Amino acid sequence: MARFLHLADIHLGFDRYDSKERTRDFFYALEDAINQYAIAEQVDFVVIVGDLFEHRNIQPGTLNQAQHCLRELKDAGIPVIAIEGNHDNRPYGVKTNWLRYLADWGLLILLEPGDVASGEPLYSPWKDGFGGYIDLDCGVRVIGSQWYGASAPQAIEQIAEAMQDLPPSPGQTVFLLHHGMEGQIARYQGALRYSDVLPLKQAGVDYLALGHIHKNYEQEGWIFNPGSIEANNIEESNFKRGVYLVEISDRGVQAELKTDFYQRSIVRLRLKTKGQETLEELEQAALTMIQTAIQQKQIVPDDAPIVELRIEGEVGFDRLDFDVRQLQRQLQQMSNALIFLLKYEVDSVAYGSPLSEDASRLQIEQEVFTDLLSGYTQYRKRASELAQGLIDLKDRQLEGRSEGELFELVETILNRENS
Structure with missing residues (x-):
């Protein structure tokens, strides 16, 4: 033998x-x-x-x-x-x-x-x-x-x-x-x-x-x-x-x-977004996921593991507004990971309201603006109202109104949002 x-x-x-x-x-x-x-x-x-x-x-x-x-x-x-x-x-x-x-x-x-x-x-x-x-x-x-x-x-x-x-x-x-x-x-x-x-x-x-x-x-x-x-x-x-x-x-x-010899721990996590979260809420969800993984001993900071967090789905804000590098640094420090890979693979929420073939230009403008605004969490609840405000702003600009009057209208729209 x-x-x-x-x-x-x-x-x-x-x-x-x-x-x-x-x-x-x-x-x-x-x-x-x-x-x-x-x-x-x-x-x-x-x-x-x-x-x-x-x-x-x-x-x-x-x-x-x-x-x-x-x-x-x-x-x-x-x-x-x-x-x-x-x-x-x-x-x-x-x-x-x-x-x-x-x-x-x-x-x-x-x-x-x-x-x-x-x-x-x-x-x-x-x-x-x-x-x-x-x-x-x-x-x-x-x-x-x-x-x-x-x-x-x-x-x-x-x-x-x-x-x-x-x-x-x-x-x-x-x-x-x-x-x-x-x-x-x-x-x-x-x-x-x-x-x-x-x-x-x-x-x-x-x-x-x-x-x-x-x-x-x-x-x-x-x-x-x-x-x-x-x-x-x-x-x-x-x-x-x-x-x-x-x-x-x-x-x-x-x-x-x-298999019982030296091998570095590797942890893979996945965070699924639904498009309802604000930017701040998504960042907090990522931090919470790492905290939970540490508490459950899935991530052991003393082992200096390799960690991957994959964020997937849709977001209700411009996806480029998300500061991936800053969050990655935070998560790496929290987990004490030797290597922390943050995979940010999301799409911005897309809305498309159905329009009839004989819709008027005004109806088309209203729906287009509404869809664009609905893609952002902070504007979604007032999308229709804000869409009308944008149409008014566009019409006044085409009429040649002064910049001062246009700025006044913008302030009025924003004040309504904050009131």
Whole structure:
């Protein structure tokens, strides 16, 4: 029996939201996961199925984070086997990248299929830092691949054929593939069908270790995707994700998803407007929602969470009058959020009174002004009366009345409103 830890989509160097602390979250998650479920569990090996890094070009601090974690595993005598993902693969025509750098320093085993077009075999045993597969002392063969994109189905057919020509495996076979299966997330083009990966099973793969999709899933007892170790955006906070602690033997596969490691709390809230609220009432409703979430322990300020508040619906005032930035600062201070995202996605209330085809110009003007005024909470109750006042103002301006007389009429209309 062999035991290993299956990681994918670590994304060290994540830099969305322009927060250094959020960038460090991905390092803390990796460090905690390997300490709890690799080193403490004394696994035989660790696999990283693509996207160790967020970018091909990384900052020195990001490289230090990777080296620190990999050295911890090396000091514990646990080999790390990795493949490239779409985020950290080398550009076409380039022979090296940061994964190759880490491999050259002996911190991981980078599995790379051969260049068939150049006359190399697709798979040769890993030796002196290079190769497409490795037979480990624990009796498991691990076979690597690369990022194939849309050509993955054709590549898998070639891989399955090449596997038939390999020497017999010493035991179970684990295959590393950075690609996603269909039906797991929306808006994902190029996902693999089950029939696309079945040739790998027929060629002897006991455990298909996937990456790429940041959501946990498994299929048919041999296909496993742990998901990312941290949420790369707010939407992913709803995904189940983690790392797999796996036991594999002649009796089969036991893969347990582990999620109890460092991950920053993410809270998503939604405030629905009805168009009846004043600007001040809407601001107060947002403040009250955050206060309630804190009281109910949904938001724990000491955890410095990431919070999203989405305001949706209609408002009875000019939507641009709402000072989103000022309210966002207030809510961030109240919640002590590391990142507070205030999504203001509303429409101004639209009114449209039905008019007959033979309506007079006066009737049309009356209804147009009434509809415009009714869109503002503070004018709605007196919309008809104020509409008539605007018509009077328009008529007097067309008659050439003096500015003083026009201002006097405006004052009269406003005084009526305040009386």
